[in-house]
Amino acid sequence: MVAFSSQVFAALLAAGVALAMPVEEKRQDAGCTNPITDKESRHTLTNPEKKAYLDAELCLMSKPSVLGLRGSKTRFDDFQVAHALKTEIAHFVGQFLPFHRHFVAAHEQALRKECGYTGAQPYWEETRDAGAFSKSVVLDPIYGFGGNGVGTKQCIQDGPFANYTNSLGPGYLVNDHCIERDINDRFSTSAAKATVDRCLAMDSFLTFWPCIEGGPHGAGHGGIGAQMVNPVSSPGDPVFFLHHAWLDWLWAKWQAKDPIARFADVGGNNRGGDWLKCKANPSFSEPLVVGDPGNTTTLSHLLYLYGVIENRTIAEVMDTKGALCYVYDLYDS
Numbered sequence: 001m002v003a004f005s006s007q008v009f010a011a012l013l014a015a016g017v018a019l020a021m022p023v024e025e026k027r028q029d030a031g032c033t034n035p036i037t038d039k040e041s042r043h044t045l046t047n048p049e050k051k052a053y054l055d056a057e058l059c060l061m062s063k064p065s066v067l068g069l070r071g072s073k074t075r076f077d078d079f080q081v082a083h084a085l086k087t088e089i090a091h092f093v094g095q096f097l098p099f100h101r102h103f104v105a106a107h108e109q110a111l112r113k114e115c116g117y118t119g120a121q122p123y124w125e126e127t128r129d130a131g132a133f134s135k136s137v138v139l140d141p142i143y144g145f146g147g148n149g150v151g152t153k154q155c156i157q158d159g160p161f162a163n164y165t166n167s168l169g170p171g172y173l174v175n176d177h178c179i180e181r182d183i184n185d186r187f188s189t190s191a192a193k194a195t196v197d198r199c200l201a202m203d204s205f206l207t208f209w210p211c212i213e214g215g216p217h218g219a220g221h222g223g224i225g226a227q228m229v230n231p232v233s234s235p236g237d238p239v240f241f242l243h244h245a246w247l248d249w250l251w252a253k254w255q256a257k258d259p260i261a262r263f264a265d266v267g268g269n270n271r272g273g274d275w276l277k278c279k280a281n282p283s284f285s286e287p288l289v290v291g292d293p294g295n296t297t298t299l300s301h302l303l304y305l306y307g308v309i310e311n312r313t314i315a316e317v318m319d320t321k322g323a324l325c326y327v328y329d330l331y332d333s
């Protein structure tokens with residue numbers, strides 16, 4: 001198995017084979033009788049709601065790491081490192097969408113339980129900004145994530161996260177650095193309505209998932225650039241979670257077209273026990289019990305998250321109104 005690198009990722013993007021990631025809003029009672037409704041960040045959230053989310057993220061960044069994973073200094077870093085540890089087994093495989101659904105929900109749950117956040121997970125409907133990420137209100141310096149990186153280090157200069165020091169990245173490096181961006185409006189065109197609609201028209205998970213991972217996923221990563229284009233360390237830029245919540249919203253929209261069939265529709269290649277045994281770096285190994293150690297991803301696959309949150313099977317996250325307990329407004333766009 002060839003390890004990912006930012007160069008490989010950039011090459012894939014250049015070839016139009018972008019990686020995918022999701023976004024959303026959600027949850028919180030055991031029987032899911034009162035799910036949280038996730039909202040579109042750009043148009044639906046009020047400015048005080050946007051600020052509440054950003055403040056909660058700053059809170060996570062101010063808390064010490066509780067997991068002690070490699071290179072992690074803060075609670076925010078815990079998520080970035082867990083994603084790094086998952087990189088090679090959660091991308092370009094059948095668990096891509098389920099894993100990122102679980103991962104974004106875990107981050108939201110930390111905002112709620114550890115930082116008193118009471119809102120929902122915002123998603124960034126990137127179609128509205130396709131080809132013009134540089135002008136998006138999501139990158140507003142007051143009510144957004146701040147703007148582009150500047151200079152040779154590509155450090156963001158404004159917004160709430162301008163002074164945050166990432167301790168991991170690029171890639172697997174343990175290395176203090178700023179949050180970097182290198183916005184590329186051309187790459188962001190993969191978020192265009194025509195591209196998204198083509199994916200939503202697919203009739204099976206085996207065609208829908210690669211379409212999302214290859215087009216819209218790459219739009220957010222390549223369009224924001226720098227930190228975000230690195231498949232390992234991209235969650236070091238907090239906009240990652242709005243990007244992946246959007247992909248999650250798209251998956252939920254696709255599932256809602258035929259819920260009985262699509263809440264059970266998963267598949268694709270898998271990296272199970274045999275592959276994990278071969279991993280060169282034991283510090284990145286997962287337990288060999290992953291639920292489905294074969295070569296095909298099944299509903300039994302365990303979405304192992306290194307203690308960031310309780311592990312779930314894919315079956316448990318297929319319907320957002322299940323264990324994760326959140327819903328979306330699945331409007332047409």
Ligand SMILES: [Cu+2]
Nearest residue numbers: 021083091100
């Ligand atoms: Cu990812």
